[in-house]
Amino acid sequence: RLALATNYGSGSVAALPTARRPPTPVALWLYPAPVALDRRQSAADPTPAEHREGGKSADATDRRRQAQREDMPDGRNGLILPFRAESLLSFAEYVKVNRGHEEGDDEDPTRVARDMDRIAVARDGQDTASRVRFDLDLPSAAHDDIPLESGILLPEWDWKKQVLKKDMCSITVLDPRDAQPCPLPSRLIAPARRLRRQLEALTPARRWLKNQPDGAELDIDACVRAYADRRTGHVAGSDGGYLSCERRERDLCCLVLADLSLSTDTWVSDEQRVIDVIRDSLWLFSEALGATGDPFGLYGFSSRRREHIRFHRIKGFDEKIDDRIRGRIGVLKPGFYTRMGAAIRYATQILAKRPEALRLLMILSDGKPNDVDHYEGRYGIEDTRMSLNAARQEGVRPFCVTIDKEGQGYLPHLFGPSGYTILRNPAELPARLPGLYAQLTAG
Known part of the structure; x- marks a missing residue:
């Protein structure tokens, strides 16, 4: 059996859905999650006041539920698991799920209690604990970049x-x-x-420029042409006779x-x-x-x-x-x-x-x-x-x-x-x- 709990006020209510088979119960309490009742209600009677008016239940299904008085857990032990060997004949499945809630207390506690087969009541005497909202936090300075x-x-x-x-x-x-x-x-x-x-096709390529007035090497073709012109009586051109290497960079x-x-x-x-x-x-x-x-x-x-x-x-x-x-x-x-x-x-x-x-x-x-x-x-x-x-x-x-x-x-x-x-x-x-x-x- 699985004990479920939620917050409403100053008391506490816990619900333990009973198994179909009647062997010795195994109660699983998960804390902190007490369900609180209004202080104006009697702890012995968990039925809300609006349901007691006229002596009739407001529950449309008119379901009857078992109730029992329990001591408020001290909170030091988060898990209480009474165990008997004969309970091995039955089993329960635990599902990790968070109860959705709004900013304030639940406006309709009967809506939750309607789904409970068994209700346990305990006096708390403490106000509802304030909620703390967490956000993503940054690593400490010792471990941060x-x-x-x-x-x-x-x-x-x-x-x-x-x-x-x-x-x-x-x-x-x-x-x-x-x-x-x-x-x-x-x-x-x-x-x-x-x-x-x-x-590699994008790598800048080199290109040799001919007939340059200055350069790293002689332009052999230009030199031969200038020599032939002089030998035949022609005036040699004024173009240079050097090769210059141009590298086109990608800017x-x-x-x-x-x-x-x-x-x-x-x-x-x-x-x-x-x-x-x-x-x-x-x-x-x-x-x-x-x-x-x-x-x-x-x-x-x-x-x-x-x-x-x-x-x-x-x-x-x-x-x-x-x-x-x-x-x-x-x-x-x-x-x-x-x-x-x-x-x-x-x-x-x-x-x-x-x-x-x-x-x-x-x-x-x-x-x-x-x-x-x-x-x-x-x-x-x-x-x-x-x-x-x-x-x-x-x-x-x-x-x-x-x-x-x-x-x-x-x-x-x-x-x-x-x-x-x-x-x-x-x-x-x-x-x-x-x-x-x-x-x-x-x-």
Whole structure:
């Protein structure tokens, strides 16, 4: 038998649904969960006052219930399990479930009591304990990532008031703690080699310019032609006789901004979560871009309200890809929420300092912008849209890669018709990301 309990007032009521078979009962008490009766009621009579009026029961089924008096548990022992050997002939199943409740006490205690077959009554003499609401908490300073910069204030767009509120958000730049250098996982070596060969076509090529007035080498053809002209009495041309090597550099850079919110902890297959797919994508992307020579940075973000937005530095533009960077990618873990507008604004500040002509911002996300302090729905969408408009004004080209199947409803409003792509299969992200980069930077 399972004893169930809930809070109503100052007394306590516990219900033990009786088994169909009548062997010796096994009572299972789970505390703290006393059901309280109104002090105005008699503890000996658990029937509510409105049910006793007129001597008739208000219960539509007119069910009769057993009642017994019990001592109030002292709370020191959370589990009391009287046991007798003959009870082995029966069994009960325990289901872990939380009773839903509103902010106040239950308005209808009879609704709960109606489902009880047996009611136990005990005097408590204490007021109903106050409820404590818990929220996601941050790790302690000893186990959190290492802060590099803290208290970077950023604005936020309030679409209801149509105003950009100054210094509304605070970003903390973090460096992964306990990130040990590690090599590329063996399962990714072959895909990384294949992607590097594909992106080698983007490597800047050298071209020799002939008849230059100055250069690293002599232009043999020009020298022979000038000698022949002089021997035949012709005036030699004024063009130079040197070869000059011209290297056409790709004048671009890329910042990858990965969503590290708690939603990335969901499973996309029997073997991988979204965060695992993001790790693989960053590993392969960084290996593939090593073949192009283009400068790039890797960052991640999560948030918990506007005053604590976490911006993870995985690889800066001035760092080379090595085992140290691979180790940082390997320790990435899901965070909290997705305050995307602030993260885009800070990423734009980083890209605005770059000298390249094309500055690409690639955003990896798995859902809508959201946070617990009203940063959801249209508020989060409009703030993100304003941050993207500000990025374009700074010469940054944003592009979103998402696995959100419902993204078609809001992504065109944010990124435009050609500023995003939706992957139906999240497992395709590691292989698709370098190819998308090649398309965006071609020409």
